Amino acid sequence: MIYLDYAATTPMCEEAIAAYAEAAAVYFGNENSLHDIGTKAKQLLTLCRRELAAMINGETEGVYFTSGGTEANMLAIRSLIAARRHKGNHLITTEIEHASLYHLFQQLETEGYAVTYLPVDRFGRIHLADLERAITPQTILASIQHANSEIGTIQPLADIGRLLRAHGILFHSDCVQTFAKIQLDVKAMAIDSVSISAHKVYGPKGVGAVYIDPHLHWKPVFPGTTHESGFRPGTVNVPGIAAFITAAKRLYGRMESEQTRLEQLRRRLLDAIAAKQLPVTVEGHPDCRLAHIIGLIVNGLDGQLVMLECNRAGIAISTGSACQVGLQAPSRTMIAVGKTPEEAKQFVRVSLGMATTEIEIDQLVSTLEQLIRTRRGAWTR
Structure with missing residues (x-):
């Protein structure tokens, strides 16, 4: 996993x-x-x-x-x-x-x-x-x-x-x-x-x-x-x-070296999403943010579905704070930053750690790409 x-x-x-x-x-x-x-x-x-x-x-x-x-x-x-x-x-x-x-x-x-x-x-x-x-x-x-x-x-x-x-x-x-x-x-x-x-x-x-x-x-x-x-x-x-x-x-x-490594992994993930033109929006501040927390909205797909399908593929991500799991209401954070309830429910969170590798990042991108193609069909590049 x-x-x-x-x-x-x-x-x-x-x-x-x-x-x-x-x-x-x-x-x-x-x-x-x-x-x-x-x-x-x-x-x-x-x-x-x-x-x-x-x-x-x-x-x-x-x-x-x-x-x-x-x-x-x-x-x-x-x-x-x-x-x-x-x-x-x-x-x-x-x-x-x-x-x-x-x-x-x-x-x-x-x-x-x-x-x-x-x-x-x-x-x-x-x-x-x-x-x-x-x-x-x-x-x-x-x-x-x-x-x-x-x-x-x-x-x-x-x-x-x-x-x-x-x-x-x-x-x-x-x-x-x-x-x-x-x-x-x-x-x-x-x-x-x-x-x-x-x-x-x-x-x-x-x-x-x-x-x-x-x-x-x-x-x-x-x-x-x-x-x-x-x-x-x-x-x-x-x-x-x-x-x-x-x-x-x-x-x-190892704070400084680990943050540098996490920034590189983050960039690898976001660059791959952009290169494949996946309909995914990155949330949060572009500069004043933690390297290891990456909030994403997979446009058109429910975040719960994305999380479950990733889990099926052997990848553990979340739909937000673990302390809020089970609540029907959309993410307070997403609503606060201006998302509609429907958009907020499309949110997923990827968070990296000391054991995260480039191969794991690549596998996540491949899984998201396959999921999006399956659920939404191919899109024009």
Whole structure:
């Protein structure tokens, strides 16, 4: 099977598997325990915090480990706004956030918060002018993703961060798709809080992290919690975290060379589609986007059909975010960038990874060509 759905999840790398096994055998203690075995686990956890903080130019004290990106988003937002509820009730986000955040903000609206959902242009980018206009004296936090998981468009975080900081508004960013793939610097980008996930960087599922500037005050979602400095309940998954950081460091260390390789594979795919004159439209920003996420509309064919036929041919792609699978509504991202519901349902996502090869790209193009010819007939070249 050719796997081209790395934006949904990645396989654990061998180094992460080995790190998990070693940590589970040697550092099995509860890091809250006061005996030497617990202390040993706590020391490993502290090292992991330090290494994660270094990768985002943050501070060790600001790292809190979670069960994944969704929990990271929820706890970060709720912890920060709970501490500032007395200052206002207005929140800002975008129309194309990950489902975990989009649904969270919808829930917050039922709890007395006012939420502005910023529009995006046809490439999936917000306009700073729209963000500035949305700010009110009651605005306490904005949450804007680093990059979209369906089309890969990257938001101008540094510009957003400077604008929000000038107005005294907290800035959270969902960086699940970008961490260890492109540069993330919380200080240079003026980001107060980020969420990341292990299984997008060849680590285990069920592990993630939040970074909150340690100079900021937050209020625990679960009062009385003792783990992670009160940030979340539950015994800390030390082996999973060790595997997470091992995988992240491996990917981070080859970030530049891997992005160059992925850009070449992306270009090979798009050049082949153009050369064969396939009726396929590329979505997302032409320049400000992740190399490995390629959003496509196969004109005239339902995305679900394209995905299933590719699967039949032994190629795994998706129809968008895995967290939205099973919903009847078309992609929110596609609707937000101006597509009709019918066009949005023709969307598929191809996402590349460390094991992707040129041969696999060529096989995908051949499969798409055959599918289009079969379903739509030959077209005039």
